Amino acid sequence: MSAHLKQDEPITSNRLDKMKQGIIGKPISRIDGLAKVTGTAPYAAEYRVEGLAEGVLVTSRITYGEVVSIDKTSVMSMPGVIAVVDDERLTTRAAQGTANEAPQQDPRTVCYWGQPIALVVAETFEQARDAAKHLKVEYRATSGAPLDPDGVTPEEQEDETVNQGDLDGAMASAAHTSDVQVKTEGHASAAMEPHAAIAEWVGDRLTVHASLQMPNYNITELADSLGIEEDNIRLVSRYVGGGFGSKLGISEETVAAAVAARELKRPVRVVMSRQQVFQCVMRRSETTQRLRLASDEEGRLDGFGHQALVSNLPGEEFAEPVLQSSHFLYGGENRQLKLEVARIHRMTAGSVRAPGEAVGMPALEIAMDVLAEKSGVDPVELRLRNIPDRNPEEDLPFSSRKLAECLREGADKFGWDGGPRTPRQRREGEWWIGTGMASAARVHNVGEAKARVTLKSDGTAVVQSDMTDIGTGTYTIVAQIAGEMLGLSVEQVLVELGDTDHPKGPGSGGSWGAASIGSAVYVACEALREKIAQRVGTSEESMELRDGAVVGGKSLAELLDGEDLSEEGHYEPGDISDSHTASGFGAFFAEVRVNRFTGETRVNRMLGAFGFGRVLNEKTARSQCLGGITWSIGVALTEALLFDPVDGHLVNCDLAEYHVPVNRDVADVEVLMLEERDPVASPIQAKGIGELGMCGGAAAIANAIYNASGARIYHYPMTPERVLAALPD
Missing domain, CATH: 3.30.365.10 (Aldehyde oxidase/xanthine dehydrogenase, molybdopterin binding domain)
Incomplete structure (x- = not known):
């Protein structure tokens, strides 16, 4: 049997809130964890x-x-x-x-x-x-053959071009402006x-x-x-x-x-x-970005410009979507956005760790910090003043948005000082200490997904899909959703993933996995609940399942009477994506120390506050946020693909020379999750989290470097030599 749901309208029933098993959202350890740590999980x-x-x-x-x-x-x-x-x-x-x-x-x-x-x-x-x-x-x-995007005539991506109002005029007449060029290196x-x-x-x-x-x-x-x-x-x-x-x-x-x-x-x-x-294997493109912001005396944006140059091989369609969240994150009536691609001969450029926002947000949030300084408005308050009521380009409502709450509660939890901000106000020995912050945003996506759920005659369940778990916790959250809907413990749900003999899941990418496969499992379980309710002689909505039984009635094993029940859930995104802007939002706060002699930067502590719909598993969601913040440290301080300018070969092609953050680079990291229910995001009210945790975090570090030392740097990663070169005399 199969059950199909195409989401054309918001789903406000919030059925998972009304179930009785009480495992959804709980910090349950990964059910595949033991196999992985004992080396018995075959890769x-x-x-x-x-x-x-x-x-x-x-x-x-x-x-x-x-x-x-x-x-x-x-x-x-x-x-x-x-x-x-x-x-x-x-x-x-x-x-x-x-x-x-x-x-x-x-x-x-x-x-x-x-x-x-x-x-x-x-x-x-x-x-x-x-x-x-x-x-x-x-x-x-x-x-x-061109090996570097500089000097190459680029191709404009017309579908990314926006021209609204008169940005040049807004910049000329503004009380305060920010006009910066930011570079990011490629990533693996x-x-x-x-x-x-x-x-x-x-x-x-x-x-x-x-x-x-x-x-x-x-x-x-x-x-x-x-x-x-x-x-x-x-x-x-x-x-x-x-x-x-x-x-x-x-x-x-x-x-x-x-x-x-x-x-x-x-x-x-x-x-x-x-x-x-x-x-x-594909790389993330390097970028060159120009940000132009125009505001009134109080820092409210009237002009917003974001232009980016990326690269790829000739003939490839993909272009790093640098402008993705710039289209809706902040207001500004006069808008100009443009994305260009230079055709060069490096390996294919493609999707790497939050494509778009991972490098676009760190550039934008430096420009916002510059504007905050020029206008004399606290960086947190500046962002609060520029949250638009609706998507400023498409005039669409937001499905839900916790940006303001993340900014305020994150600042409070971090201990943000909203007073006047001047560089070099705190020093400990040879280290300057400073703080910085940035907004976070990552577009929300869902994909078509199918999953088969079988309620076995012994009262256990099996969930099957070709969906993958790439270390994000999919096995566990799938078991939690099925268990919550069917009144079973996680131990009573067997999850079988990653096999194309099973129904087609959405795949793991773009942070859409949990919301998509979770919705397919939800649809299948709803159909199973209907069958169980028929056997009980009641309505599915009023029936309560807990601990393998109908509350006040028979066990599932007794009701099944030796028979297996199976349903294939089919979830499909519908027209609702055209009527709302859906995104995860958040805020980053960082404290760093900068060595006055060597330019070395160390992160003392970071906090990320995130709003991304329903939290399906507190422990795995927090883990994803921690991973994203760690990636932010890499973007800010260490990660860069380096190519030989003569023949174009990649110079640093191993983990000894391509520097990802390690234990000593990641100090005290705190995560604040502001749960919400988004009826547009998915039937289970969940949004993606895996990539949101890195979208803008690098700028919080960059802005903290400036606050600590006075070195305003516009080139990621912010290596010691770049910090030294930017230090004021």
Whole structure:
């Protein structure tokens, strides 16, 4: 049986508030946690398959040009080598910015340094790796390929362009203005688990264990790449060691393993090295942004301008959506927003950790801090004065918004001093101490989702979907939703995810996973409750379920009488997305110390206050917020992809040289969650949280650096040398 809900209207019933099991929202530990910490949860490369051969990708040593020849004989006599696979599909780049897009490049063309061009297969990984290093490849390089966006004539993204009123006039007549240029470097997803796949054919049926975020789309991409029907493919991705956008689309190791396994008629495993993950999996684009703000004497915005330049390979559709929250976060009648893309030859640019706001908000919130100083208005108060009643560009109402509450309650909890702010007011030895703040915003998305819920005859339940859990807690919140609706404990709900033999979930990306798959589970459970109510002889709305029984009546096992009941819930976003602006909101507060001699910055403490609808699990939600704040520290102080200006290769392609924050970088972090019910966001009133926690946090650190030391820096990350260069005399 199936039950379908298309959300065209707000859903105000708030059914989860009326259930009796009392587990929704509670800080329940992850049900998959024990398997993970004991090493018994199998990740993509860890499945035991008989007769497994090992494949290692060979990557390009030129930046732009073409492969002339691959001399297979140069390695075939080496120990253990089975084959060199140079099928053209190995070099076909899956569009990784948005899942389920068609490949964009000629398979024999090399578009960037590090692009996979072949696969060496051997009996052991070490043998394959050695042979891959010795494979002779002849290239024809093309000189003059643009490697850096500076100096490249950009393409304007017309769908992102906004021109309302007269921004130039507003800037000319304003009492106070802020006109700044902010740069951000590119970022890597830097997920803990490298990209990996094991492919095995049984007849015409292909099974692939892979590290994927969105099997619902990935199966279509792989079928298209191999020229077979989706029905002949099974993707298994039960545990994923982080994705952060890098595993949205099918990438080369999965296609390579499938092609090689079919050719060799034996299973093949392909695991990217850490260096290959950095070199050929998509990056976040670097950005150059100009912010122009015009206000009256009291700091109320009359003009708002945000212009951004990003980059990508020729032919790719994705453009880092830098302006995403700028369209609605603050008011200003005179508005000008523009996004441009420069075509350069670095690896594909795509979705990485909150694409758009992760780099757009840190730039905007520096500009707001500059305006606060010029207008003499406290930074918190400035933002409060500029919260619009409706979306200022589309004149749409907000579905819900906790921005003002986050600003006020966050400031109070942090101990924000709303008095006059002047740099260098506090020093401890050789360290200046200062504070800063910023707003947070991240657009809310939901996706079509399906989930099968089976109420077993013994009174337990099974939930099945190809939805993935990339470390965010999906297994647990799915069990909580089903348990709450059916009156079961979490221990009585078995959750099976990450298998395309199950109904199609939404996939994990864009912070839409919990609200989307949770809604599908909710719809299925509602239908099951209807069936149970019929057996009880009452209405579903009045029936109460708790501890595996109808309150005041029989147990579920007695009611089922040896029969299983199953329903497939189908949730589909409807027209409501066109009638409201839905977003998560929040505020960041940071205290930093800056060394007066070295320019080193250390974060003493940070607080994030967030409003994102219903909290489905207090512990996993807080964990997501902590992770986002940690990412903010990386954007602010350490993370940057560095490319060689001569040949364009990535210089810092491992975790030793690409600096993500570690324990010593993350001090005292506090999270304040302001729960709300958003009837537009989803049937379960939840919004996304995974990425909201980093959208603007870097600016709180940047603004604190200025307050501490007087160094106003417009280039992320704010390294010691940049701080030193910006220190006033």
